[in-house]
Amino acid sequence: MMNYAIGGWRMAGIFTLTSGRPFTVFSGQNTATNVINSLADCNGCTRKDGAALTDPGTGFVFYFDQSQRSKFSIPDAGSIGNTARNFFESSRFVNFDASFAKNLKLTEKYNLEIRADVTNLTNTPTFGFPTTTFTAATFGRIRDTVLSSSRKIQLGARFSF
Numbered sequence: 614m615m616n617y618a619i620g621g622w623r624m625a626g627i628f629t630l631t632s633g634r635p636f637t638v639f640s641g642q643n644t645a646t647n648v649i650n651s652l653a654d655c656n657g658c659t660r661k662d663g664a665a666l667t668d669p670g671t672g673f674v675f676y677f678d679q680s681q682r683s684k685f686s687i688p689d690a691g692s693i694g695n696t697a698r699n700f701f702e703s704s705r706f707v708n709f710d711a712s713f714a715k716n717l718k719l720t721e722k723y724n725l726e727i728r729a730d731v732t733n734l735t736n737t738p739t740f741g742f743p744t745t746t747f748t749a750a751t752f753g754r755i756r757d758t759v760l761s762s763s764r765k766i767q768l769g770a771r772f773s774f
Contacts, residue, residue, distance in 0.1 A: 617717075626711040626734075633706070634742075635699030641748030642687045652694030653747040654686045658701075665704045665740045665755060676703070676743035677753040685747045707737045708761060724773040729766060736764040 640653040662684075663676045675682075688694040714728040741758030744751045 621716040621718075623714040623716070624711065626709060629706065629708040631706045633703035635702055636742050636745055637698050638685065638696055638701060639746050640687050640694055641746040650746075651688060651692075652696050652698070654688045654692075654694050655684050655696045655700075656686070657684050658696065660700060660702060663701055663743075665738075674740065674755045675753045676740075676755055682753050685752075687747065703742055704740055706739045706761070707735065708739075709734045709737075722774055726771040726773070728769045728771070730769075731767075732765045733762055734764065737761065 638653045638655065639650040642651065658681070662681050665674055665676060666678060667673070668675050668679075710730075710732045711734050712728065712730045714726055717725040717727070719725055738759050739761040740755045741760055743753050743755045746752060
């Protein structure tokens with residue numbers, strides 16, 4: 614009887630983990646050329662700065678916290694900024710899809726398979742790029758861009774005879 618209850622299970626899964634995509638922070642000012650999108654200055658920034666977080670004051674999702682946003686500035690005239698192209702890295706992508714199935718042998722001729730398929734089992738959100746222009750009012754804010762899907766569960770049964 615115990616084997617009937619806990620035996621006959623099948624599980625499968627696909628786990629995806631990728632690093633974040635690189636992005637550039639622009640000054641939004643014409644400092645060195647006729648190109649508005651010169652790079653921004655960031656004093657004390659590292660490549661690991663930034664992570665998606667909710668600002669408790671506004672409820673908006675930002676990539677840089679307030680202390681990190683205060684490190685940015687407009688470069689001096691004739692300068693192109695001290696951050697390199699693609700200096701920062703967006704949030705990583707995590708996804709786990711799984712399938713669980715149980716075979717029940719009812720009689721010699723009759724079988725029942727009960728199955729659950731789940732996409733994004735951990736329900737981990739992956740956000741898009743933040744606003745990358747330093748002079749924009751929404752600098753560092755991740756708008757409504759969510760690249761991952763929500764968790765979805767599909768249940769099914771198959772009767773074989």
